[in-house]
Amino acid sequence: MRKKAIIYLHIGYWTLVYIQVLLVGVGTGVLGTYFDWKLFTGIVMPVKFLQMACSILFFYMNYLLLIPFFLKKGNIFKYLSALIAVILILTPLYYVTEQHVYPLLGWKSYELDLDFSSALMVTISSCFIHIFLGLLLSYLMDWRTIRTEKELAEKEQLKTELAFLKSQINPHFLFNTINDIYALSQQQSEQAPGALLKLSELLRYMLRESDGTYVPLAKEIAYLENVIELQKIGQKGFSYVNFRVDGEPAGQMIAPLILINFLENAFKHGVFTQEQEPIEILVHIDKNAMYFHIENKINTFKKDKTGGIGLANVKRRLALIYPKKHELLIEEKKATFIVDLKINLT
Structure with a gap:
């Protein structure tokens, strides 16, 4: 008072x-x-x-x-x-x-x-x-x-x-992407300018536009798309991700960088280099709620020693930002890792 x-x-x-x-x-x-x-x-x-x-x-x-x-x-x-x-x-x-x-x-x-x-x-x-x-x-x-x-x-x-949880976004992806773009430039590849542009958009979003408590959902989706495209470049085209958006994200707001951990986890521990076993991602917007679904086949031969904090990070952020306004289900079914997230955006 x-x-x-x-x-x-x-x-x-x-x-x-x-x-x-x-x-x-x-x-x-x-x-x-x-x-x-x-x-x-x-x-x-x-x-x-x-x-x-x-x-x-x-x-x-x-x-x-x-x-x-x-x-x-x-x-x-x-x-x-x-x-x-x-x-x-x-x-x-x-x-x-x-x-x-x-x-x-x-x-x-x-x-x-x-x-x-x-x-x-x-x-x-x-x-x-x-x-x-x-x-x-x-x-x-x-x-x-x-x-x-x-x-x-x-x-x-x-x-x-x-702020601390947001700063824990895995930097290895950025370092690898920079190396990939450098390799493309050395080869004078036509992909290099486009990849550099996507990386600059990605960094701008991470360092500037994500400072607020909430950002437009459309920008968060565009950020995920840029990450996927850069990942494909790093895999020389052998990266298969089916990314689909249902509904209209315009006018909706979401906490920034809240979905990237799930995508990073799929790239770290999943199989995505085979066309018949792609990473499946769905973002569905229904009125004032967003449903996020991602599933990938688990790579039993790949062990990422730097992992372990990604999912704990996003669980903590969801609990802090969306208390009693989100539902998160994480499960494994027949060597498939599945994440279903619902967030009430109001």
């Missing part, structure tokens, strides 16, 4: 207290048997305002000075001593206003003259509720501050963790 809002709440509270005091005064018949507007505005309103001003003075002395400087620092004795001192200081003020100031305005709170001991008892009784309110508000504000700081810390931790 902003400071301005807190100030407005304080002003609103004391305004309501003032209105309540005025209504009580009218209800108890201080104006006599009929309502006298002149008497109300000329005497009752200023007198009640002065009475409330004493309460406000005590409340904020306790709330802003005594509680933070003594009580919250663990010195209860000093706090109680200071509280008694403030009450003793306010008692003469209350006594003077009751005996000398209010009569000048035409107001007398008591039929008999008020002595100092009576003034002290009245001051203590009127201050008691404000002592309690000051303590309650002070510790409530502390609780609110602690909760806000905790939420900010959790958000920063989440942000840091997501």
Whole structure:
């Protein structure tokens, strides 16, 4: 809550207290048997305002000075001593206003003259509720501050963790691609310019466009297509991937680089160099949901020692970004690795 809002709440509270005091005064018949507007505005309103001003003075002395400087620092004795001192200081003020100031305005709170001991008892009784309110508000504000700081810390931790997880995208693919493009340029291949363009688009997406929490789904799909095309170049054309998109991705947003781990996993541990056993990928968009399906034949002869963090990475990111808004099923069936992912994009 902003400071301005807190100030407005304080002003609103004391305004309501003032209105309540005025209504009580009218209800108890201080104006006599009929309502006298002149008497109300000329005497009752200023007198009640002065009475409330004493309460406000005590409340904020306790709330802003005594509680933070003594009580919250663990010195209860000093706090109680200071509280008694403030009450003793306010008692003469209350006594003077009751005996000398209010009569000048035409107001007398008591039929008999008020002595100092009576003034002290009245001051203590009127201050008691404000002592309690000051303590309650002070510790409530502390609780609110602690909760806000905790939420900010959790958000920063989440942000840091997501950035770290995103940075774990496998760099080996990029290094291999650069080497492949270099080889193509050495051979003066016509594929080299196109491959270089796709790599620049891929890097631009990874380093710039994926900085936000969400990106257009169409760009995420285009990123996957570029990765597949570059992989085909690296395999000298012997890379078979059936990539299909159903539905309209325009207008839909998704967390960036959330699908690439599944594709990398298929390239690392799957068979994709045989036309009869391609990697099958389907992206289906249905209203506000996206369904992602990928399956590949498991390569039992290929062991990638650098693997192991890809799927754990994406599971963690999905849990952080789409809590209770995604369904992930990973299974093996007859030497086939299958991933089915549903994400609610709303």
